[in-house]
Amino acid sequence: MANKTPLEIIKDGLWLNNPALVQVLGLCPLLAVTSTVVNALGLGLATLLVLMGSNLAVSLIRNFVSDSVRLPAFVMIIASFVTCAELLMQAFTYELYQILGIFIPLIVTNCAILGRADAFACKNPPHLALLDGAMMGLGFLVVLAVLGGFRELVGQGTLFTDMQLLLGPGAADWAIRPLENYPDVLFMILPPGAFIGLGLLIAIKNGIDNRISQRQVSEVKEPAITGSKRVRVTGQVS
Template structure:
């Protein structure tokens, strides 16, 4: 089996095979913490980091791990990396860590991470495996941030509130009020709002894919079908 190119991995992770919009994996954290941009970005970066490092680690040990204990070994690697991320967040972004709560430890059971570890990293070299993890993680993080930004905007009328929880005092003034005197739309920041906004994003992606397919089909040259006359002769006795 030929190895995919880095361009293919990038396109798959960000668009064609996006774990959130196409594979629909990791929906629990995707919908649970995407009520603001800072929460979505914090969890997205943590997930992307664990995904990249776990793919690299799994690719490095794929030749020495027995197939009978393959999945438990992969889970142990992911759990160890998740614990490291959890300790780092406790040390440097403790308030955000408290807000995200159980969703940080649950990175261990994220279907995106285990799926890429078993489906891709265990079959390819470390360079391709780590790059695949980076692109899949970035694609997941991107959807998280877009979802969190839209819900925050429609729910509060502002963007980038409380970014100091992730970036420190330098981000204290990053909040942008898009709609002054906005009364707020409570549904957008409640769990049902997450389903609605995610459904709209999936529908938008499918419509874009259909439009691109139609344009590509229209650009293809039309090959004329040459009709051939068949002359039939018969003998009547």
């Protein structure tokens, strides 16, 4: 893991080792707040900020902290960045902060953040640790936003409602309602809908990965088959 290139880190965070779809970490906030896109984006951006800051800080102190106090030090660092994110949300997006409630402080216990600090940041230089935090946080944010959009669209028949809570008054008219008189599907807004939505996303990702792997296997087999045919033809001619 210490020898990963920046391109491998980007691929890991966004797809191959996505914290939500592959590692399946941070499910508590992921399933709880993704009833709308704005809620998902709010939590996702806070998690991204904390993940980048904690990864960078852990990497900077990695040579000065002994193994006996490593985890407590990581938790203190993460808690500090969570406090900063919480104060920023209280100052600039207070209504959204009230909606997200306890799930902002719970970022401290997010296994995805603590796991990256222990598995990657404490073993790599600051620039790679910062990139890993950015990509893992961005991968988590994308899954949150997609799941939030899916649940909001199916559950309420709308998309991008209340975006002004995050982006200000200019985003108040961003709401999209594809169908008029849409009957709300309460099931998708409740926690069971979150499990179903996440399961569908994981299934889609696994299906794409399987198709890619099958295509790669077929591309490897075709030259081998072609080469063996050439050998047989050559042998017959001789």
